[in-house]
Amino acid sequence: MPSLRDRKRARTRQALIDAATELFERDGYDETTIADIAAAAEIGTRTFFGHFASKEELLFPESDARVRAALDAIASRGPDEGPAEVLLRALRRVGDDSDEMASRLAALRLRLIRTVPAVRGRALQIQFEAQHEIGRRLAAAFPEELDEVSAVALTGAFVGAVAGALQVLLADPDQIGDPAAVRAAVRRATDVALKPWLRAAQPPG
Amino acid sequence: MPSLRDRKRARTRQALIDAATELFERDGYDETTIADIAAAAEIGTRTFFGHFASKEELLFPESDARVRAALDAIASRGPDEGPAEVLLRALRRVGDDSDEMASRLAALRLRLIRTVPAVRGRALQIQFEAQHEIGRRLAAAFPEELDEVSAVALTGAFVGAVAGALQVLLADPDQIGDPAAVRAAVRRATDVALKPWLRAAQPPG
């Protein structure tokens, strides 16, 4: 059970995220300083860095949990699943358990990834690390089929395809709120990347 | 023809790159300040930013030319080449016309991409932008076969696979200097990403 200390810490953390969301939306990312955010959350500027290592980190508060969910999906592979099926299941898991488009932070994040280079850079780094981790686990889960180079290459292809497709789609502001279009684009991307790897028909996703 | 002004400018630019290479190797990336680099190249600190927009940019001086080479490879598609063949040719072009492993800067860059987050972030961003641009051109070159989403997804898969494979390979310091191992890994990555897209046997590359 979380101690009082932990709960307090979590509350402060959330207050920082909320304050930052508010300020980023109102004034813009670059125009908001860390001092502003800390003041709005009623903590000292110095203390901010005890909760987040950098300004960008505020926008990716749950990235660890996402990666863990994907890794779990790999760990629980079914008996007749190949690497591609496992990756698809992991993707569905990651995409589902989030309110994603519904969440205010997620929408803000998408906009800032498109418009602020520093945020995009951080997003790409997180994606890259996740991809590497997933690839290594995938190699471990399919030792006879995949060496590590191929596993990370496969994961890179998968993630790269999905990211590329989403990038094109979300560049058009109209389609951002359209879940059907997003699903269609993701479907096309996974088809492109995984076509030869699928053992059976892909269930509609 | 380049004017005197242009040549002078180019010389200063090169002097900055050389000075930075020297200092990064000797003292490390984080330990070298922009003031140090400017002083070593005998210009004012302020003038540095007239040549490079940031410290990281010093390590990617020719990235534009690389992208242009890849785009040229796409533009000059042969009559019976599909998207996959074009991408492979572009990759070979980009990989070849560089002294890559031979160049001191390239070796330094590889090391810093692995070890310095800021540099890795910049590298990923450059890769991402190049990928988008290439994907768009690919869609334009194959209008009946590829819509833009699929084209960028395919490019993303291709680039992601190669980058992932190289990342795994180059994480091992022993293999960095081994061109045969690198070629083998790239081959495996492109196989993973493009298998279903190749129309004919892939020439050894």
Next chain:
DNA sequence: CACCATAATCGCACCCAGTGCCATTTAGCC
């Protein structure tokens, strides 16, 4: 050659992200 527009140089003051240090407070635990 003289002259002017343009672009490079660079010093200065400035802002902000992020760190190290240290004193003070606060929660957890016996």
Next chain:
DNA sequence: GGCTAAATGGCACTGGGTGCGATTATGGTG
């Protein structure tokens, strides 16, 4: 209640990066 460990936050400081404005060098033109 009293000890330990962690959180807090003030302060000074470094380093990347920008805006401004003065000075100087270059290219083109009559």
